Amino acid sequence: MTDAEPPADIEGGPGWIIKGTTLLPRITDLDAFRAGMTADPLADAVEALWSGDAVRARELLHTADPSVRVRALLADCARDLGETDQALQTYADLLAECTGTPWEPVLRQHHGKALLAAGRVEEALAEFEVAYEQRAAAGAPADLLASSAQARDRARQLVAAQSAS
Template sequence: MTSAESRDDGQGTRVPGGPGWYTDALTLLPVIEDLAEFRRANASDPALRVLEELWSGRPEEAEPLASALVEEAPTVRHRALLADVRRDLGRIAWAVGEYGQLLEDCRGTAREAVLWQHLGKAHFVGGDLREAAEAFSRALQLRVFEGADPALVASSRVAHQRAEALLDRARR
């Protein structure tokens, strides 16, 4: 991990995210650090309330909101958000299954890399580090190949390195 990819601010290692949020490099989950800034930056996003609850550590509050979004508009993004919510509620098998279906639906599209990344997070949270590392590796390869935003490449690289480091530790 290079200093361009993350920083240690004394509270743990952070991977830059967007306005008002970052990714925790240990858990690989997004965290809102400035709610007002986050709300300003995402004011027009119909999923704002879901993100706010989920990324503030309240998946039980996010679930009915995410379910309603999917019912109203079952887009790939809304289905992925519901999978993230259920992942954080401990419903790992459901989340992995939904991401598997989304990957089948989106193979070869611009969404494939982000779906691999989120599948990796579901495996990571569920403790399946081997599958997590493989999914993060695929996300990283696709993002590099596609010339994705450097922050997205860094996010995949950090996630892959974290999963691999924990796998190495478990092997010892």
């Protein structure tokens, strides 16, 4: 990666990637994605969100039990709909509840993405760095480390660009 180009897209799972420019998941092969999500009760909502239909995803999620995952996905919907204050508040609430649990690095990474959407790049970088460190310390799988490294590197690039201007 050079200063001018974002981190590469990375494979997130069957049929989907995490974009290096936006740090958001996007479905690249719908059949493969659906095959990989057959056991996930939130598959339809995730498909809608990752296909760019946050309104539909939100509708589907409002019928689900308000687990940490459902609330995080709802915060992602809010972020994608431009409701960054709501997304940031939800992630702050979730982090207050889940600090010290296996959810913490996941929530920090998603909180960082909401901070990016709000234009708070340095704060996003701090969250991405903590998420990466926590995942590395926990011996997280390579794909999770790669997504945290991608987010950290993109935020570093954006901070450098802000400093240069």
